Amino acid sequence: MNKPASSPSLSPDMARTIYRKAYLINRTDERFRAMLTNGELAVAYYPVRGHEVIAAAAMAALETEDYLVTTYRGLHDALGKGIPSRLLWAEFAGKRTGTCKGKGGPMHITHPETGVMVTTGIVGSGIPIANGLAMSSQIRGENRVAVASFGDGASNIGAFHEALNMASVWKLPVIFLCQNNQYAEHTALAAGTSVSSIAERAAGYGMPGVSCDGLDPASVYEAMSEAVSRARAGDGPTLLEARTFRLLGHIFGADFSYVPKEDLSAAEERASMTKLRQWFSERQVSEKELTQIEEDVDAEIDEAVAFALESEPPDPDDIRFDIYETEQAA
Amino acid sequence: MSAEKTSFAQALNAALDDAMADDENVIMLGEDVADEQGGGVFKVSKGLSGKYGTKRVRSTPISEQAIIGAAVGAAITGMRPVAEIMLMNFITVAMDQLVNHAAKLRFMSGGQTNVPLVVRTTTGAGVGFGGQHSDMLEAWFAHVPGMKIATASNPADAYGLMRSAIDDEDPTILIENITHYGMTGPAAVPGYRVPLGKAAISREGGDVTLITYGRGVGDCLKAADQLADEGIEAEVIDLRTVSPWDEEAVLSSVAKTKRAVIVHEAVRPFGAGAEISSRIHEELFGELAGPVRRVASYPSPVPFAKPLETAFLYSVADIVHAARETTQKKVQ
Ligand SMILES: Cc1ncc(C[n+]2csc(CCOP(=O)(O)OP(=O)(O)O)c2C)c(N)n1
Numbered sequence: 001m002n003k004p005a006s007s008p009s010l011s012p013d014m015a016r017t018i019y020r021k022a023y024l025i026n027r028t029d030e031r032f033r034a035m036l037t038n039g040e041l042a043v044a045y046y047p048v049r050g051h052e053v054i055a056a057a058a059m060a061a062l063e064t065e066d067y068l069v070t071t072y073r074g075l076h077d078a079l080g081k082g083i084p085s086r087l088l089w090a091e092f093a094g095k096r097t098g099t100c101k102g103k104g105g106p107m108h109i110t111h112p113e114t115g116v117m118v119t120t121g122i123v124g125s126g127i128p129i130a131n132g133l134a135m136s137s138q139i140r141g142e143n144r145v146a147v148a149s150f151g152d153g154a155s156n157i158g159a160f161h162e163a164l165n166m167a168s169v170w171k172l173p174v175i176f177l178c179q180n181n182q183y184a185e186h187t188a189l190a191a192g193t194s195v196s197s198i199a200e201r202a203a204g205y206g207m208p209g210v211s212c213d214g215l216d217p218a219s220v221y222e223a224m225s226e227a228v229s230r231a232r233a234g235d236g237p238t239l240l241e242a243r244t245f246r247l248l249g250h251i252f253g254a255d256f257s258y259v260p261k262e263d264l265s266a267a268e269e270r271a272s273m274t275k276l277r278q279w280f281s282e283r284q285v286s287e288k289e290l291t292q293i294e295e296d297v298d299a300e301i302d303e304a305v306a307f308a309l310e311s312e313p314p315d316p317d318d319i320r321f322d323i324y325e326t327e328q329a330a
Numbered sequence: 331m332s333a334e335k336t337s338f339a340q341a342l343n344a345a346l347d348d349a350m351a352d353d354e355n356v357i358m359l360g361e362d363v364a365d366e367q368g369g370g371v372f373k374v375s376k377g378l379s380g381k382y383g384t385k386r387v388r389s390t391p392i393s394e395q396a397i398i399g400a401a402v403g404a405a406i407t408g409m410r411p412v413a414e415i416m417l418m419n420f421i422t423v424a425m426d427q428l429v430n431h432a433a434k435l436r437f438m439s440g441g442q443t444n445v446p447l448v449v450r451t452t453t454g455a456g457v458g459f460g461g462q463h464s465d466m467l468e469a470w471f472a473h474v475p476g477m478k479i480a481t482a483s484n485p486a487d488a489y490g491l492m493r494s495a496i497d498d499e500d501p502t503i504l505i506e507n508i509t510h511y512g513m514t515g516p517a518a519v520p521g522y523r524v525p526l527g528k529a530a531i532s533r534e535g536g537d538v539t540l541i542t543y544g545r546g547v548g549d550c551l552k553a554a555d556q557l558a559d560e561g562i563e564a565e566v567i568d569l570r571t572v573s574p575w576d577e578e579a580v581l582s583s584v585a586k587t588k589r590a591v592i593v594h595e596a597v598r599p600f601g602a603g604a605e606i607s608s609r610i611h612e613e614l615f616g617e618l619a620g621p622v623r624r625v626a627s628y629p630s631p632v633p634f635a636k637p638l639e640t641a642f643l644y645s646v647a648d649i650v651h652a653a654r655e656t657t658q659k660k661v662q
């Protein structure tokens with residue numbers, strides 16, 4: 001297992017981009033949870049607190065045309081990849097103006113314009129689909145890569161193993177991005193997973209396995225950039241594990257008293273947004289720029305929330321459309 | 331139809347060949363499908379990897395989830411993958427990809443993506459393969475909105491359904507009956523299409539409608555010959571597409587004959603026949619001369635030993651008997 005050297009080599013431009021994404025994800029997640037708490041929205045929601053940096057830095061290493069497949073816990077990935085906030089919020093609110101016309105919901109976000117091709121609620125099932133996206137790029141001689149984003153628990157399902165083997169045999173331009181938050185629902189990593197680092201599993205499939213610190217923007221960005229370069233060069237897939245900690249319950253509102261208090265407070269400390277801001281200010285992002293980013297993002301979220309709340313819900317008759325190419329009878 | 335004769339396997343091979351020549355987005359993947367691995371267990375893809383390359387005709391690891399998953403991923407980028415699941419029972423391993431993804435992505439994405447995927451698979455009882463290599467599972471997929479499922483009864487239709495399924499913007503499963511590969515019949519002219527969702531009237535008659543698909547068509551035609559000897563004229567409808575099925579063709583035939591028998595190789599309970607029968611009763615109850623009958627296989631796993639396998643499968647005599655029963659008044 002190779003560990004990428006943590007170097008402060010992010011350009012100031014890239015640092016700004018990553019901070020913007022991380023702040024957007026953090027604020028959106030918090031706002032959404034606040035609206036669930038006060039009853040303005042009622043939706044099943046999988047919080048992304050603790051995953052902000054992974055999505056911000058990993059997606060910053062991609063181009064818009066690169067493909068992404070993510071999961072129910074996918075708000076961060078979707079925003080990181082660039083889906084406009086207002087479309088995402090409208091879909092989360094079940095509105096006709098959402099990315100998927102209210103037919104998908106938070107667990108099934110799709111937005112091909114920004115490369116978000118599938119969001120799945122079936123653990124592990126997006127991994128084989130990412131192979132197909134990569135295969136398409138390979139056959140067509142395009143330069144796009146595909147990313148499958150999934151959790152540590154997903155590395156225990158058959159689809160993961162079938163897909164990694166196939167991707168390695170076919171040298172597909174795909175990156176398997178495992179966001180290891182130490183828990184699969186209520187099951188801690190050690191209770192359900194035979195390895196302590198998911199990256200070790202790459203050895204079984206003859207591909208590089210890399211583990212990075214999911215709370216360190218440079219660590220994630222560099223590891224991801226290297227995996228992307230490998231894929232674009234035709235050298236095949238990488239299993240990239242980004243290590244973090246799930247700071248809340250599995251689903252919004254769920255009990256998580258089973259998470260040891262000391263682990264949680266240690267992780268909270270490491271994942272603090274104040275610390276993250278400090279980290280960027282030490283990398284040539286000025287106080288003025290940081291404040292500007294924050295003001296812009298806050299305004300973007302306010303606008304998106306208003307848009308989502310004002311938008312019309314779907315018409316019941318919409319149900320007949322998008323089942324097949326041709327509409328179905330009433 | 332051309333005067334030339336062809337086998338079912340050759341017809342399928344020609345359809346795939348022509349589709350790949352017409353559109354470079356058409357690709358194939360499955361276990362052993364490339365020539366180096368034999369060109370498919372039933373030789374349906376023989377010669378195609380040689381002609382189009384192993385980038386487009388890919389032998390895969392034994393990984394049904396990964397095969398269908400890769401096909402789904404390629405399909406949402408606008409490719410037209412034809413994935414082979416060697417035998418229909420192995421599709422159970424890939425159910426998540428088919429049911430939760432292939433069938434639903436169009437809807438869940440609000441129409442932003444769609445899955446122009448074809449899954450080829452074979453199955454069928456009667457050849458001694460036993461419980462895990464013979465099941466007819468079309469009803470499972472007919473129960474999934476977003477999915478289409480079809481099966482041909484002759485080589486020309488096999489060609490035409492394959493071409494239409496590859497053209498289609500939605501996922502389609504094509505079942506090839508394992509007993510059909512050697513069957514010969516008139517060849518389709520290149521480019522022939524059998525529209526999905528459209529039935530064919532294989533024989534006209536005014537006394538009873540036999541509704542079937544796949545292998546049932548040959549059996550119903552045999553039964554119709556025997557019935558004709560007794561003075562009963564049976565109309566035989568070959569659905570060709572099981573879902574979405576051609577309600578209009580079935581209802582207009584039954585409105586004429588007032589009697590219907592549904593025949594399929596799949597086991598009877600909750601089979602396609604149940605839905606078809608139910609729709610006929612809902613639409614034509616007052617006009618029917620008697621209840622709709624179903625002829626189907628016995629609800630056991632497909633057995634191995636010949637006497638048991640024979641007990642499992644319906645027979646032509648069962649079709650004749652059921653048709654005779656619906657027309658009893660006339661026979662007396
Ligand atoms: C095939 C399948 N089995 C079970 C579930 C229920 N489930 C949803 S999330 C989850 C835990 C997944 O853990 P992990 O992969 O680590 O992702 P995380 O939720 O931590 O992001 C489970 C068991 C499911 N959605 N799909």
Ligand SMILES: [Mg+2]
Pocket residue numbers: 151152153179180181182183184185
């Ligand atoms: Mg987890």
